[in-house]
Amino acid sequence: MGVVQGTRVRSGEEVRDIPASADASVAEPATADLKLREYMRDGERRARSLPNRGPIRFTENGELAPDILDAYLRYGFYIFENVIGEEELADLESDLTDIMARFPSQRDSPVDAKGRPALGADCEAPALFWAKPLSDPFGGTELANGRHPVKMSEPQAAKDAPEEIVYLILGTLQHSDGCLRVYGHPDLLRVASQINGEDFVPFNEAIFIKKPGEGASVAWHQDGVTHWDTDYWDETCHGFNFMAQLYGCTAANGVWVVPGSHKRGKIDIKAMATEAGSDRLPDAVPLLCNPGDVAICNRQLVHGSFANTSPDWRVTINFGFHRRASVLGVHGGGVHNAPAVYDAERIGKRSRLIGYGIDARRKRFPGETPFIYKPHVESSERFSWNDEARAELKDYNLLDLSI
Numbered sequence: 001m002g003v004v005q006g007t008r009v010r011s012g013e014e015v016r017d018i019p020a021s022a023d024a025s026v027a028e029p030a031t032a033d034l035k036l037r038e039y040m041r042d043g044e045r046r047a048r049s050l051p052n053r054g055p056i057r058f059t060e061n062g063e064l065a066p067d068i069l070d071a072y073l074r075y076g077f078y079i080f081e082n083v084i085g086e087e088e089l090a091d092l093e094s095d096l097t098d099i100m101a102r103f104p105s106q107r108d109s110p111v112d113a114k115g116r117p118a119l120g121a122d123c124e125a126p127a128l129f130w131a132k133p134l135s136d137p138f139g140g141t142e143l144a145n146g147r148h149p150v151k152m153s154e155p156q157a158a159k160d161a162p163e164e165i166v167y168l169i170l171g172t173l174q175h176s177d178g179c180l181r182v183y184g185h186p187d188l189l190r191v192a193s194q195i196n197g198e199d200f201v202p203f204n205e206a207i208f209i210k211k212p213g214e215g216a217s218v219a220w221h222q223d224g225v226t227h228w229d230t231d232y233w234d235e236t237c238h239g240f241n242f243m244a245q246l247y248g249c250t251a252a253n254g255v256w257v258v259p260g261s262h263k264r265g266k267i268d269i270k271a272m273a274t275e276a277g278s279d280r281l282p283d284a285v286p287l288l289c290n291p292g293d294v295a296i297c298n299r300q301l302v303h304g305s306f307a308n309t310s311p312d313w314r315v316t317i318n319f320g321f322h323r324r325a326s327v328l329g330v331h332g333g334g335v336h337n338a339p340a341v342y343d344a345e346r347i348g349k350r351s352r353l354i355g356y357g358i359d360a361r362r363k364r365f366p367g368e369t370p371f372i373y374k375p376h377v378e379s380s381e382r383f384s385w386n387d388e389a390r391a392e393l394k395d396y397n398l399l400d401l402s403i
């Protein structure tokens with residue numbers, strides 16, 4: 001996996017700069033399992049042959065370049081290269097370091113390793129997800145509406161690995177100004193508006209942490225629980241996720257997707273794995289990103305990630321958006337919070353995060369032209385990112401729009 005020249009990677013515990021002359025070509029997948037290596041090398045080759053990566057481009061009329069839109073609609077994903085710059089990556093890394101230092105010393109502990117109140121300990125909304133190192137906490141269980149039907153392989157972690165690790169954080173915008181500012185990124189919000197309409201609405205936000213030798217797998221699944229069997233179902237019905245990469249991602253530590261599977265309705269993933277004879281789905285390809293790249297992934301794609309046995313960290317800043325029509329009046333699925341009917345008031349409240357994200361970004365990057373979110377123009381609401389707003393964000397993810 002190549003890296004952006006002149007930027008940083010994090011391997012093991014070491015964060016190091018890559019000189020501008022570093023080779024950005026394909027590297028060996030770092031795993032001792034030869035068959036897995038071959039699977040990963042093959043997946044990487046197929047991923048690199050797809051015409052769905054490059055910088056975000058708009059036409060003179062401000063529309064997303066038609067070839068990007070076509071490729072996204074066709075394959076269900078696209079890699080936007082070099083979206084997050086060096087300065088912003090450094091902000092995110094600093095937030096991440098702080099977040100990890102404030103994890104509870106163990107599951108359910110109210111304090112962190114230094115005895116301070118732990119991150120998320122006072123949250124009513126779901127905050128931290130724990131798992132045994134290199135395990136698969138969801139595969140083959142009924143959790144999350146049983147949407148992860150296949151158990152992934154669970155490599156043996158090192159003897160000195162911790163008993164449990166945090167691999168997923170929800171409600172992240174209350175814990176990281178850096179994530180809030182990425183959420184307000186003008187080009188990404190323009191993409192959201194092109195794909196989901198000018199009145200697009202939030203889904204949820206997360207950070208996936210795949211520490212080398214510990215990061216848990218996410219079993220193959222399709223997101224989305226509400227619209228599969230409706231007569232208005234279509235290939236973009238359940239929205240998309242942006243996946244911004246702090247350290248980049250490789251075949252060994254990144255998300256894998258089955259290109260085009262978002263068009264095929266609800267797929268029998270168990271049958272796919274049975275036919276494959278393992279958890280290595282033959283048509284899947286890895287998302288390959290450098291630090292600062294942002295993947296956009298249709299939530300209906302079959303996707304998942306393997307336990308991270310590689311020496312490289314993966315930290316993904318996830319945030320998703322929906323079409324308003326997919327959410328308004330819909331009885332939400334209850335995967336990320338309590339089931340409820342999503343009315344206009346709730347959608348309006350949850351969309352305040354877009355206003356705060358835009359203002360937080362404007363204050364940090366005053367040279368950029370901020371995104372204008374049409375629903376806030378129409379409602380004449382103004383948002384200022386300050387201490388009062390910060391207090392308002394506590395447990396904001398109780399209002400996630402989870403379909």
Ligand SMILES: O=C(O)CCC(=O)C(=O)O
Pocket residue numbers: 208218223241254255303304305316318
């Ligand atoms: O980042 C990962 O490993 C999994 C991401 C995922 O499943 C999702 O965003 O729905």
